[in-house]
Amino acid sequence: MKTERTLIICKHDAVARGLSGEIIQRFERVGLKLIAMEFIAATEDMGQNHYPTSDEWLSKVGNRTLSEYKEKGIDPIVRLGTDDAIEIGKMIKQWNVDYLTIGPVLAMIWEGPSAVGIGRKLIGETVPFKAAPGTIRGDFSWDNADLANAQNRPFYNLIHGSGDPAEAELEIELWFEGQEVIDYDLYSHAVMGYTSKIQRNPKLSE
Amino acid sequence: MKLNSIEKTFVIIKPDGVKRGLVGKIFSRFEQTGLKLVSCRMIKPTEDMVKGNYPAEDIEWLTKMGEKTYVNYDNNLEEIKRDLGTIDKLEIGKKVLDSLVKYVSSGPVILMVWEGNHSTATIRKLAGATDPTKAELGSIRGDYGFDTPMLAVKSGRIAFQTIVHISESQDAAQKEIAHWFGDKYKDLGNYSRIDYTGSFEAFN
Numbered sequence: 001m002k003t004e005r006t007l008i009i010c011k012h013d014a015v016a017r018g019l020s021g022e023i024i025q026r027f028e029r030v031g032l033k034l035i036a037m038e039f040i041a042a043t044e045d046m047g048q049n050h051y052p053t054s055d056e057w058l059s060k061v062g063n064r065t066l067s068e069y070k071e072k073g074i075d076p077i078v079r080l081g082t083d084d085a086i087e088i089g090k091m092i093k094q095w096n097v098d099y100l101t102i103g104p105v106l107a108m109i110w111e112g113p114s115a116v117g118i119g120r121k122l123i124g125e126t127v128p129f130k131a132a133p134g135t136i137r138g139d140f141s142w143d144n145a146d147l148a149n150a151q152n153r154p155f156y157n158l159i160h161g162s163g164d165p166a167e168a169e170l171e172i173e174l175w176f177e178g179q180e181v182i183d184y185d186l187y188s189h190a191v192m193g194y195t196s197k198i199q200r201n202p203k204l205s206e
Numbered sequence: 207m208k209l210n211s212i213e214k215t216f217v218i219i220k221p222d223g224v225k226r227g228l229v230g231k232i233f234s235r236f237e238q239t240g241l242k243l244v245s246c247r248m249i250k251p252t253e254d255m256v257k258g259n260y261p262a263e264d265i266e267w268l269t270k271m272g273e274k275t276y277v278n279y280d281n282n283l284e285e286i287k288r289d290l291g292t293i294d295k296l297e298i299g300k301k302v303l304d305s306l307v308k309y310v311s312s313g314p315v316i317l318m319v320w321e322g323n324h325s326t327a328t329i330r331k332l333a334g335a336t337d338p339t340k341a342e343l344g345s346i347r348g349d350y351g352f353d354t355p356m357l358a359v360k361s362g363r364i365a366f367q368t369i370v371h372i373s374e375s376q377d378a379a380q381k382e383i384a385h386w387f388g389d390k391y392k393d394l395g396n397y398s399r400i401d402y403t404g405s406f407e408a409f410n
């Protein structure tokens with residue numbers, strides 16, 4: 001059976017606000033299975049390795065900010081001292097690393113069919129202001145681009161979820177290096193079609 | 207400022223809590239009370255690891271475990287003999303311990319250390335009485351527990367499922383943290399919970 005794993009991190013603002021339980025509940029009730037969990041103070045190295053280093057990724061991130069600044073009439077040279085996409089990408093990466101290492105975070109691996117996509121759906125859009133109500137970010141945050149831009153910081157968006165299955169495996173290797181993966185049955189899976197169809201209640205056929 | 211009432215409490219979410227999907231609810235209850243998470247790891251304990259948490263060779267302790275079974279059976283020796291095969295308190299104590307070990311090692315558990323003002327008393331209150339039929343509504347066991355000593359015995363389990371384990375005192379917490387986390391223990395409590403704000407200063 002095809003199953004997926006995704007790395008979910010309750011970032012430090014979620015921990016400090018006491019939202020970890022709320023976040024865990026959402027993953028539990030949708031039927032995903034928690035297979036690893038650890039409270040971690042990420043090192044600078046872990047933070048740096050968590051985000052890609054390729055020029056391609058950095059310029060993608062930089063260009064996103066450049067086009068946002070253009071839209072809002074912000075001069076990148078005045079604000080950030082450069083209009084080079086890769087340089088801006090590096091700056092934003094560092095903001096994100098700082099955010100990830102600002103205090104302890106709760107790292108988890110959740111498993112299940114389409115775990116990555118389900119996770120992203122529960123989390124909601126990157127910018128909390130745009131995230132739909134009912135998603136974690138939509139329900140618990142109001143952060144927006146104006147606030148983040150004014151403070152030269154990333155979006156404070158409470159939670160990280162892997163972007164795709166390949167990224168998930170890389171992140172799991174980084175955050176849970178060498179740790180055993182725990183195998184067990186979640187009781188709800190007996191009626192959720194995880195490994196088989198629901199069993200007919202034997203008493204009904206008597 | 208160093209206050210004696212700021213304690214660390216060791217908590218285990220047992221396999222029934224994990225498999226029933228109660229981890230988030232339990233977390234939320236502690237977080238809502240303003241408690242601060244200091245350490246947390248999910249593990250699959252071995253039988254030896256669970257056994258090492260109890261004084262498994264202590265005859266007095268084992269006999270006390272047997273006495274608890276007597277209480278659960280209202281001292282009805284006939285029923286005790288029928289269900290447990292013996293009326294010897296020490297033998298019963300050993301059976302209870304064996305079953306406890308099987309229960310806690312039957313699946314994954316979440317090890318946690320929570321810090322807060324009188325955290326041990328607070329968390330023990332949140333967990334509720336061990337027997338879920340006696341645990342108050344609003345407590346973890348009162349709201350989510352239904353297993354009883356008698357159901358456990360009748361189902362061949364002996365040890366009944368109590369969802370969480372809470373250390374009894376500061377001393378017990380220290381010993382249990384060392385036993386369960388070993389060298390993987392990391393105290394990450396050096397941060398501020400928003401619920402702490404204003405609790406360590408005068409009103410102005």
